[in-house]
Structures are given as C-alpha cells and as structure tokens.
Amino acid sequence: MLKVQNLTKQYEGGVQALRDVSFEVPKGQFLAVIGLSGSGKSTLLRCINRLVEPTGGKIFWNDVDVTAASEEDMRFIRRKIGMVFQHFNLVARSSVLTNVLAGRLGYVNPFWSLINKFPKSDYDKAMHELGRVSIADKAQYRADELSGGQQQRVGIARAMMQDPEMILADEPVASLDPVLAHSIMAYLEQINQEEGVTVLCSLHFLDLVHRYADRVIALNEGRLVFDGLPQEIDDQKFKDIYGRDAERVG
Amino acid sequence: MKNLKPILRSLGIGLAVIAVIIIYAFGFQVTKVNLDETRNPRRQQQLTRILRALAKPDLLTYEKEEVIVTQQFMVPCPDGGFTTPDVDRSGPYITIEPACADPRSMVTVKGFNFQPNSSGPIAFIPTSQVNLGVGDFEADANGEFTTEIRIPARPDSAVQTIRTITRTNVGAPKISKTAVDTWDKIVETVFLALLATTLGTLFAIPLSFIAAKNLMKDVKSPLISIALNLLLIPLGIFVGIQLSNYGSQIADLISRSVVGNIAGLVIAPAIAVPLVRWALPQAELTRPSPKTRILRTLGLIVSVLIGILGLQFLAKIVIQLGDFLAPKLGSFTFLGTFISDMGDILGMSIVVITAALAAGIFSSIGDRTGKLITSHVNKPAAKALSMLLSMLAGALLAVLVMQSLNWFYEFDNLAVTIYWPAVIGGAIGLVTSVRMAPKDDLPVGIVLYYIARTVFNALRSIEALVWVIVFVVWVGIGPFAGVLALSLHTIAALAKLYSEQVESILPGPMEAVTATGANRLQSIVYAVVPQIIPPYISFTMYRWDINVRMSTIIGFAGGGGIGFLLYQNINLLNYRGASLQMLAIALVVASMDYLSSRLREKAI
Ligand SMILES: Nc1ncnc2c1ncn2[C@@H]1O[C@H](COP(=O)(O)OP(=O)(O)O)[C@@H](O)[C@H]1O
Ligand SMILES: [Mg+2]
Numbered sequence: 016m017l018k019v020q021n022l023t024k025q026y027e028g029g030v031q032a033l034r035d036v037s038f039e040v041p042k043g044q045f046l047a048v049i050g051l052s053g054s055g056k057s058t059l060l061r062c063i064n065r066l067v068e069p070t071g072g073k074i075f076w077n078d079v080d081v082t083a084a085s086e087e088d089m090r091f092i093r094r095k096i097g098m099v100f101q102h103f104n105l106v107a108r109s110s111v112l113t114n115v116l117a118g119r120l121g122y123v124n125p126f127w128s129l130i131n132k133f134p135k136s137d138y139d140k141a142m143h144e145l146g147r148v149s150i151a152d153k154a155q156y157r158a159d160e161l162s163g164g165q166q167q168r169v170g171i172a173r174a175m176m177q178d179p180e181m182i183l184a185d186e187p188v189a190s191l192d193p194v195l196a197h198s199i200m201a202y203l204e205q206i207n208q209e210e211g212v213t214v215l216c217s218l219h220f221l222d223l224v225h226r227y228a229d230r231v232i233a234l235n236e237g238r239l240v241f242d243g244l245p246q247e248i249d250d251q252k253f254k255d256i257y258g259r260d261a262e263r264v265g
Numbered sequence: 266m267k268n269l270k271p272i273l274r275s276l277g278i279g280l281a282v283i284a285v286i287i288i289y290a291f292g293f294q295v296t297k298v299n300l301d302e303t304r305n306p307r308r309q310q311q312l313t314r315i316l317r318a319l320a321k322p323d324l325l326t327y328e329k330e331e332v333i334v335t336q337q338f339m340v341p342c343p344d345g346g347f348t349t350p351d352v353d354r355s356g357p358y359i360t361i362e363p364a365c366a367d368p369r370s371m372v373t374v375k376g377f378n379f380q381p382n383s384s385g386p387i388a389f390i391p392t393s394q395v396n397l398g399v400g401d402f403e404a405d406a407n408g409e410f411t412t413e414i415r416i417p418a419r420p421d422s423a424v425q426t427i428r429t430i431t432r433t434n435v436g437a438p439k440i441s442k443t444a445v446d447t448w449d450k451i452v453e454t455v456f457l458a459l460l461a462t463t464l465g466t467l468f469a470i471p472l473s474f475i476a477a478k479n480l481m482k483d484v485k486s487p488l489i490s491i492a493l494n495l496l497l498i499p500l501g502i503f504v505g506i507q508l509s510n511y512g513s514q515i516a517d518l519i520s521r522s523v524v525g526n527i528a529g530l531v532i533a534p535a536i537a538v539p540l541v542r543w544a545l546p547q548a549e550l551t552r553p554s555p556k557t558r559i560l561r562t563l564g565l566i567v568s569v570l571i572g573i574l575g576l577q578f579l580a581k582i583v584i585q586l587g588d589f590l591a592p593k594l595g596s597f598t599f600l601g602t603f604i605s606d607m608g609d610i611l612g613m614s615i616v617v618i619t620a621a622l623a624a625g626i627f628s629s630i631g632d633r634t635g636k637l638i639t640s641h642v643n644k645p646a647a648k649a650l651s652m653l654l655s656m657l658a659g660a661l662l663a664v665l666v667m668q669s670l671n672w673f674y675e676f677d678n679l680a681v682t683i684y685w686p687a688v689i690g691g692a693i694g695l696v697t698s699v700r701m702a703p704k705d706d707l708p709v710g711i712v713l714y715y716i717a718r719t720v721f722n723a724l725r726s727i728e729a730l731v732w733v734i735v736f737v738v739w740v741g742i743g744p745f746a747g748v749l750a751l752s753l754h755t756i757a758a759l760a761k762l763y764s765e766q767v768e769s770i771l772p773g774p775m776e777a778v779t780a781t782g783a784n785r786l787q788s789i790v791y792a793v794v795p796q797i798i799p800p801y802i803s804f805t806m807y808r809w810d811i812n813v814r815m816s817t818i819i820g821f822a823g824g825g826g827i828g829f830l831l832y833q834n835i836n837l838l839n840y841r842g843a844s845l846q847m848l849a850i851a852l853v854v855a856s857m858d859y860l861s862s863r864l865r866e867k868a869i
Contacts, residue, residue, distance in 0.1 A: 064780055085636060086784075091552060094782030104773035108795045117791045121782020124545050128783075129790050134547045170777075177781055 016042055016077060017063065017181065017213065023071030024058050024237075032058040034237040035072070040215065042180070045207045047228035047245070048217040051257060054234040056217035060183045063215070064096050065089060077180075094121025097174025097212075099203075101186040103166040107159035111150070111169050114158050115141040118176025137176075144172040148202055164195040171202050182206065184216040188223070196220075200227050221248065318840035322848050326441040327434030334358060334376070335390075335428045339365035340420050347424075354378070357408070359429060368418040376429065379408040385431040387412070391419045402429060443842045446830060451849045454826035457744045458751065458812035465755025466805050472756065473763030474789060476717040479775075480767060484710025484785075488701050489647070490635025491709060492654035492694070495662055497627040505623030509573060509616045516577035526582050533575030540568035569622060576615050583608030639704050647703040652695060659694025660687040717760075724757035729815050733824040744825025751812050751819065759808055766800040767793060802868045806861030810854060817850055 017040040024033040032055045040046050048056050061067035063074055065081060074081040076092060084092055097118070105114045119137045120128055127133075145151040148168035153161060158169060167187060174182050184203060188196035204227050207214045218224050224231055225245045233241035233248075233256040241248070241256055248256070302308055334357050339347045342365035349364045357378045366372050374387060384403040388396045399414040419425065474480055486494075520526035544564035553561070587605025591598050639647060663686035671682045701707070732750035740746050774792040783791065820828015827846055834842035 066776055066780055085640060087636075090782045090784060092782075093780060096780070098777065098780040100773065100777060102773055104777035106774045106778075106792055106795050107771075108798065109791075113791075117778050117783070118781050120778065120784075120787045120791065122548050122550060124547055124549060125784055125787050126545050127547050128787055132547070137548075173777070173781070183780075 016040070016075075017215075018075040019059075019063070019072070020074070021072035022059070022062060022069055022074065024055075024062060024067060025070045032237050033062065033069075033234075036234070036237070036239045037072075038232055038239060038242055040181075040213060042213055043207070043211045045204070045214045045216070045227060045229045047224045047231045048215060048234065049219075049221070049224060049231060049256065050217075050234035055237040056234055057185050058237075059234065060098075060185050060215060060217060063183060064093050064098065066098075090121055094177050095180045097177045097179035097182040099167070099170050099174050099182060099184040099187045101189045103163070103170045105158040105166055105169055105173075107157070109158060110154070111145070111156050111158055111161065112138075112141055112154040114169055115145060115154075115172045115176055118144075118173040121177065141172070141176060144175045145169075147175065148172050163191050164198065167191060167195075167199050168202065171199070171206070175206065179212055181213040181215065184214060186217050186219060189219055196223065197226075203227070221245075221253075224248075315840050319844040319847075321841055322845035323441050323443040323839075323841035324845055325438040325444075327438055328436045329432040330435045332357060332380075332431045332433065333428060334431075335426050336361055337424045338372075338389075338416075338427050339424055340416055341365065341367045343422070357431075359427070361427060366416050368416055368420055371413050371415055374402070374410075374412055374414055374427065374429075376402060376404060376410045377408070379404040379410065380431060380433050381406050381408045383408070383431045383433060385429055387414055388428050388430070389414075389417050389419070390426040390428055391417075392421055392423050392425060399427075404431075443834075443839075443845055447827065447842075447846050447849050450827040450830045450846075451853060453744055454813060454816045454820075454828075454850075455853060457747050457816050457824075457826050458809055460748045461751035461755055461812050461816075462805060462809040464748070464752040465759055465808070468752075468756045469759035469763055470801070472717065472721075472760040473767060474793075475713055476721060476760055476764035477767035478711075478714055479770075479772070480785075480789065480793070481710035481714040482708070484708075484713070485706035486632065486709045487635055487639040487651075487704060487706055488698055489638050489651045489654055489703065490632045491707060492651065492658035492698075493631030493635045494628050495658035496654070497631040498624045499661065499665060501624035501627030502620045504627070505620035506616060508570065508623065509577075509619035512570070512574050512577050512615070512619075513612075516574060516581060520578060520581045523582075523585070526578055526585075529578040530575065530582060533571050533578060537568040537571040537575060540564050540571070544568060566626065573615060573619055576611065576618075580608045580612035580615065583611065644703065648698075651701070651703040652698040655694035655698040656691045657694070659697070660691035663687065663690025663693075721757045721761050724753065725761065727754075729754040729819055729824075730822055733819040733822045737823045742823035742825070747816055747819045747824030747826055750824055751815060754815075755808055755812065758811075759804060762804050763797070763801060766797050766804070770796040799865065799868045803861065803865045806857070806864060810857045810861065813853055813857060814850070 019039070020037050022033055022036040023031075025031050036055075036059065048059065050056050058067055062069045063076075063081070065084075069082055072082070076096075079088075079092065081089075081092055106117070109117075113131075116133050116137060119133060119140075123133055123137070142151055142154065145154055148171055150161075150165055150168050150172075153165065153169075158166060161169065170187075182203070187203065188199050191199060200223060203214055203216065206212050216228070218228075228245050231241065231243060231245050231248065232239060235256060235258075241252060336352065336359050337349055338361055342363075347365040349361065352358045354377070357376065357380075359374055359376045362373045362375070382404060384401065386398055387400045387402055389399050390396060397417050397419070399417065400412060402410045402412050404410045414427075516529065519529050544561040584605045585608075587601050587603070587608060589601075590604060591601030594601050638650060642650065664683055667682045667686040671677070676682055729750045732753050733746055736746035736749040740749065770793055774796070775788055778788040778792040816824065816826040817828040817831060820826045820830070821832045823829070827850060831843055831846040834840070834846065
C-alpha cells in the first residue's frame with residue numbers, strides 16, 4: 016500500500032515539478048502515470064524512493080513514512096522497490112550477470128559485495144530472473160553488447176532480483192520500437208499478475224495504457240489532473256490532460 | 266559627416282597597429298633578442314660544433330691506436346745552421362720548413378703517408394718534455410697535409426721536437442662506457458617513474474572520489490554528527506597508533522623465536538577469519554536487532570585487532586626471510602632485499618592502516634550516534650547537546666591546528682598554542698550551533714570537496730623539482746628522493762584528472778544502483794568504478810610517460826635517474842654523451858606511447 020499526500024517538489028533552479036499531489040495505490044495494482052513530457056512523471060516516481068528529495072508532503076509505504084526515513088532505513092525501503100528506467104541505466108562495461116546481481120546490493124553485506132562476493136543463492140536467483148525474461152544465455156555478455164530490448168529485459172531482471180513489492184517503471188518503453196514495447200510491457204504485466212507486484216509505470220502512448228493499466232493518474236505541470244480508469248479518458252479529458260492543441264492518434 | 270566614420274576607423278586600426286608594434290618591441294627588449302649574436306662567426310662555429318656533436322651520440326667506440334710522428338727542430342737557428350736529420354719515409358712522416366726558426370715565427374709543417382682523412386693535434390715538445398699544443402692538422406684523401414704553426418717562445422741550445430699524434434680506430438666497434446652508464450640510468454629512470462606512478466595512483470584513486478562534486482554533493486550530516494566526528498577522529502587516530510604499538514610489542518615478544526612467529530602467523534588468521542565471517546554475514550535478509558549489531562561490531566573489532574597482530578607477525582617474518590635470503594642469492598640479492606623492504610613497508614603501513622581503521626570506526630560510531638540523537642531526542646535537548654559538542658569540537662580543532670603551526674614556527678607559548686585557540690575555536694563552534702537548527706543537515710561533502718580541490722591545486726602548483734630538494738634533504742641524493750617527489754606531484758595531478766572523469770560519468774547507472782538500496786560505497790564500486798577504468802588506465806599511462814620525462818629534470822636537482830648523467834655531461838661539455846642520453850629518453854618516451862595506446866585499446 017502506497018500513500019502519497021500533498022507531495023511537492025521544487026527543484027533548486029526554482030522549477031515547480033510537483034504541486035500538492037495526493038493519491039493511493041493498493042497492493043497489486045498496475046497504475047499508469049501519464050502526462051506531457053516535463054509534467055513531472057519522472058520526478059514523482061523518483062520521489063517515492065527518494066532518489067529525488069521531496070520539498071513538501073509525505074509518502075507512506077506500508078505505513079512507514081518514507082520522507083522521514085534515515086539513510087539506514089532507506090536501504091531497507093529501497094530494496095523492496097525495484098526501478099526500471101527509460102534508458103535502462105545498465106552499467107555498460109559490466110557483464111549482464113553483474114548488472115543483475117547489483118539488484119541484490121541492498122540485501123548483501125556491503126563489505127563482501129565490495130569484493131564482488133555474493134551468496135551462491137544470489138547467483139542462482141540471477142540466472143532464474145534472466146531466464147524469466149529469456150536472456151539467460153547472454154549472462155556473460157557485456158551489457159553494451161545487447162540490443163535495446165534486451166537491455167531493458169536485463170533492467171527488469173535487476174529489479175526482480177530485489178524481490179520487490181513494487182516496481183517503479185519510468186517510461187520503460189519510450190526508447191524502444193513499438194513491437195518491442197509490447198514484449199517489455201508483457202513482462203511487467205506478468206510480474207504484476209503472477210507475483211502480485213505493484214507497478215507504477217509512466218507511459219506515453221494511450222493504447223499501452225488501455226491495454227495494460229488497471230488505473231491511470233495524469234499530471235499536468237506538476238498537478239494531478241486525472242485519477243480514474245483508463246476507459247474514462249474521453250476526448251474532453253484528453254484535452255485537459257494534454258492541452259488544447261493535442262490531437263488523439265491511434 | 267558621412268566621411269568621418271571610415272576615417273575614425275582607419276585611425277583606430279592605425280592606433281591598434283602601433284600598440285601591437287610597441288608591445289612586441291618591448292617584448293624584444295625584455296627578452297634581450299640579439300640578432301648580432303646569431304650572426305657572430307665565432308658563435309656560429311661553436312653552434313656547429315655542438316650540433317655536430319649532438320648528431321653523433323656516443324654509442325660506439327673503437328680500440329684506438331696512437332700513431333706518433335716526431336721531427337727535430339731548433340729554436341733559434343744555431344750559428345752553423347741546422348738540417349733536419351733523415352727520417353724513415355716508409356711510414357707517416359713530417360717535414361718542417363725552415364728546419365730552424367726564431368721564437369714566435371711561423372713555420373710550415375707538411376705531413377705525408379698519414380691515414381687518409383685522419384686528424385690530430387700538433388705539439389711542440391721542449392727539453393722540459395712539457396707538451397705545448399700549437400695547432401691541429403687534418404690530412405686529405407691522400408694522407409697529406411700542410412699547415413702553418415707559430416713556434417713558441419722557448420729558445421734553447423739543445424734540439425727540440427715537434428710531434429703529431431693521430432688516433433685511428435682498430436677492430437670492431439664496441440659499446441661505449443657512456444652507453445653502458447646511460448643504459449643503467451635509463452633503467453633506473455623507468456623504474457623510478459614506475460614506482461612514483463604506482464605510489465601516486467594508489468593514493469590518487471581514493472582521493473579522486475573526494476574531489477568529485479557529483480559524489481560529494483549529497484553527503485550531508487547534522488551538526489551533532491560533524492562535531493562528534495571532529496572529536497572522535499583524532500581520538501581514533503591516537504587509539505589506532507597506540508594499538509599498533511602494543512601489537513608490535515606483543516608480536517616482538519612472541520616472534521623472538523621463529524616457531525612463535527610462525528605459530529602466530531597461523532593462529533591469528535585461524536581466529537580472525539571465522540570471526541569476520543560471523544560478524545559480517547553475507548546476506549542481511551532481515552534487519553538485525555540492536556543487540557546482535559553490537560555483538561557483531563565487537564566481534565569485528567576483535568577480529569580486526571587479531572588481524573593487525575597477524576600482519577605484524579607477517580611483517581616480521583617477511584623481514585627475517587628477506588634478510589636470510591639476501592646473502593644467499595648471489596646476483597639476485599636484490600630480490601632478498603626487496604622481500605625484506607616489503608616487510609618493512611608492511612610494518613610501517615600497519616600503523617597507518619590501524620590509525621585509519623580506528624579513525625574510521627570511531628567516525629562511523631560518531632556518525633550513527635549523531636544521527637540517532639538528532640532523530641530521537643527532542644528539540645531543546647538536541648540543541649543543548651549540539652551546542653556543547655560543537656563548542657568542544659571547535660576548541661579541539663583550533664588547538665590541533667595551532668599545535669601543527671607550532672611545529673613549524675615554534676611559538677612554544679601555551680597561551681598561543683592552547684588557551685586562545687581553545688577559547689576562540691569554542692566560541693566559533695558555539696556561535697555556529699546557536700545559529701543552526703540542530704536537525705538541519707550541513708553539506709559536509711561539498712566542504713570536503715573544496716578542501717580536497719584546494720590542497721590538490723596547491724600541491725600541483727609546486728613542481729616536482731622543488732619537492733625533490735625537500736626530499737633530498739630528508740632521504741639523501743638519489744632516485745629514492747626522486748620517487749617521493751614525483752609521487753607527491755603525481756598524487757595531486759592524477760587526483761584532479763581522475764576526479765574530473767568521475768564527474769563526467771553517466772548518472773543513470775549510479776541512480777539505478779542507488780535505487781536497489783545499495784549504500785554509497787556499493788554504488789561507487791558497482792556504478793562508478795566500471796565507468797572510470799578506461800580513462801584511469803590511460804591517465805595513469807600518460808602520467809608514467811610524464812614521470813619519465815620529469816625524472817630527467819629532477820635528476821638535475823639530485824633526484825637520481827638519467828637526468829643526473831645528462832646534467833653532468835652538459836656541464837662537462839660532453840655533448841656526444843648528452844646526445845646519447847637524450848636519444849635514450851626519446852626512445853623510452855616513444856615506446857611508452859606505443860605501449861599505452863595498445864593498453865588503452867585493450868581496456869575500452
Ligand atoms: N534535476 C533537475 N533540476 C531542475 N529541474 C528539473 C530537474 N529534473 C527535472 N526538472 C524539471 O522538472 C520538471 C518535471 O520534469 P520531469 O519530472 O522529468 O518530467 P517528465 O518525466 O514528466 O518529463 C521539468 O520542467 C524539468 O525541466
Ligand atoms: Mg521523464
């Protein structure tokens with residue numbers, strides 16, 4: 016259960032990225048976050064695991080106040096929240112396996128991980144997660160030798176290494192072509208339905224929202240302007256979310 | 266009116282041209298440009314000589330054979346006149362016309378049957394047998410020459426002698442003595458640069474993370490933590506040094522006998538390793554209770570202590586092993602000495618390691634306690650505590666600073682070194698804590714970043730040539746002083762270059778790894794380090810190359826290496842020797858360039 020209350024973020028340059036955003040996500044939901052680029056989607060997702068420090072409001076995750084957590088506490092909160100990125104954010108020169116194992120850093124003792132020593136069970140788990148996204152054969156490849164779609168699958172495997180209760184996906188398919196987009200979204204859907212992992216996913220295309228999301232929230236200039244079911248977005252609502260000049264395609 | 270603008274513009278251009286001319290004229294005057302000197306025939310002759318010598322590096326020598334040819338001569342002519350006696354005309358011989366002459370008159374010397382193109386000095390040998398040089402000759406392709414010499418003012422009734430000496434090469438060429446010396450010194454130079462680069466790199470890598478803004482800008486701490494750190498770190502260093510001294514004494518006692526030493530070497534890790542494994546379980550699936558955490562920390566401290574003791578044993582046994590081996594290894598003695606030096610270095614580093622470890626443990630305890638207090642204690646109490654602690658920390662810091670200044674300037678006055686700094690530092694700490702809200706985080710990271718940058722810039726702007734003078738005083742003339750001087754400069758220069766690489770990494774991977782719950786150190790190792798390996802390798806190689814070139818300069822100041830030889834040869838006007846040394850440097854630099862580009866290709 017995630018509760019966001021009156022969340023506000025003002026960047027140091029003065030940009031008001033989030034204004035008074037409040038919503039709740041029950042466990043196991045697939046929530047899509049939509050909005051124009053610059054509307055604050057990335058900022059919202061990053062505030063939830065405090066990659067970005069909120070300037071106002073509160074976030075509760077399983078009734079723990081994330082915004083008040085100490086650095087030590089954050090380790091235990093973050094390790095239960097996986098994250099998937101638009102540009103995959105893999106370490107290009109490391110192997111696929113090392114990238115996936117990195118998902119376990121919140122669980123292993125810092126000292127041993129510094130000398131690249133993980134428990135045997137973590138290696139097995141890494142191969143299992145790579146198998147789930149069907150690239151177990153690429154484990155020893157360097158991450159930058161993989162195609163975009165394959166890299167995003169590694170990104171998902173890394174997030175799943177965390178045994179997450181929630182995944183934050185920041186435009187996971189925006190830099191992939193549409194065919195690949197569906198295969199990546201299908202993996203997220205599978206994780207959501209089979210493992211009961213809550214998914215917060217920011218998306219660009221409405222057809223993806225209709226196809227995969229249980230519920231949608233929309234941001235416009237940092238304000239929450241819509242919270243409802245995907246099929247409730249009619250032409251009027253669409254114009255409110257995306258602006259007057261927006262034209263619905265597809 | 267219309268015509269005024271172009272006129273003004275040409276006027277402006279004219280003034281600018283005049284200004285430029287004046288600037289360059291002044292430049293010529295200041296740098297004492299002297300074109301007359303460049304045309305002076307005497308200077309040109311010297312230049313030619315040097316350039317020709319430089320073009321012939323002193324690499325090969327031949328066995329020399331001296332051919333001495335003499336002819337009798339009288340100064341002045343005796344009453345009855347003088348005729349030169351007949352000489353053997355089958356080999357080289359000289360004739361003098363006239364056969365006798367007055368002092369300071371000119372005579373013609375002709376040579377025949379000499380080695381074609383050979384040359385050498387002509388000397389006048391009076392009865393005292395002291396060699397008076399009177400000129401040089403150069404034989405033509407037929408082995409003949411004609412030259413005029415001036416007879417010195419040595420009138421004598423006895424017959425005197427005029428002599429020529431030619432040296433000719435015989436047999437196969439051999440490597441010259443200069444070449445052998447140059448080889449020795451260039452090897453010394455390469456290793457000097459290697460050691461300096463290695464040492465510099467070892468220190469520069471961790472320091473470069475402190476000097477990287479992107480890693481430091483998020484490091485923040487509440488005032489109480491900072492104050493506790495300031496108080497506990499010096500204490501930790503002190504405790505660490507004491508501990509390592511005790512350890513060394515205990516190890517000394519036990520390692521009197523080799524058996525005790527070996528037993529210690531076996532037992533220490535046998536206890537420490539399982540203890541570490543217990544205290545640092547691989548996975549932290551659940552959050553440990555406070556009690557387990559305290560127990561584990563204690564276990565860790567004990568195992569670290571035992572580990573340090575083990576290292577002491579290791580250092581001692583390595584020294585003994587090296588000393589034992591050195592005399593037995595014949596021409597590989599240096600390996601034995603190296604082993605015992607390694608033991609010595611280990612022994613010296615244990616103090617530093619222990620001090621750093623203790624400081625680290627104390628600092629992390631301070632940090633935790635500070636954060637715990639800040640988040641669990643109510644505001645007034647936190648405020649009072651932060652006032653007290655920052656007052657103490659300010660006082661301690663100021664006293665420590667004044668104590669180190671006292672070491673330089675020898676005030677030796679308690680008021681200046683303790684009382685006043687304590688009062689002023691305490692006051693500053695108090696004022697800071699009064700003005701700060703106790704729960705606010707201070708940007709310690711950025712402060713450390715600026716301190717590190719400033720120190721590096723200061724160190725970097727002092728040339729290795731200057732450092733070598735300091736180190737020559739400390740460890741004596743020789744390559745070791747050079748290693749230390751170059752290392753210091755390397756640390757500063759590399760830390761800066763490295764940190765700029767850290768600042769230019771892609772932030773994405775760092776973000777992703779942090780999001781998994783990794784702590785700061787883990788994110789650095791998993792997201793930053795892989796990104797910076799290629800530039801670090803290429804900068805290190807480049808630095809090695811720079812150090813080879815710099816070590817030629819520091820040799821001038823007694824820092825060892827080939828520079829010493831080069832400097833000597835230039836001073837002795839031995840340009841052929843200097844030329845060989847410059848050639849050697851060029852060859853080494855070129856091969857390093859080749860090597861580093863190959864390594865870079867591999868690493869990317
Ligand atoms: N690190 C930052 N510093 C300052 N402004 C930022 C930063 N990141 C994003 N912003 C600004 O905040 C607003 C929201 O950005 P973002 O959350 O990235 O939107 P979205 O992901 O919807 O495109 C934008 O105006 C953007 O320019
Ligand atoms: Mg975005």
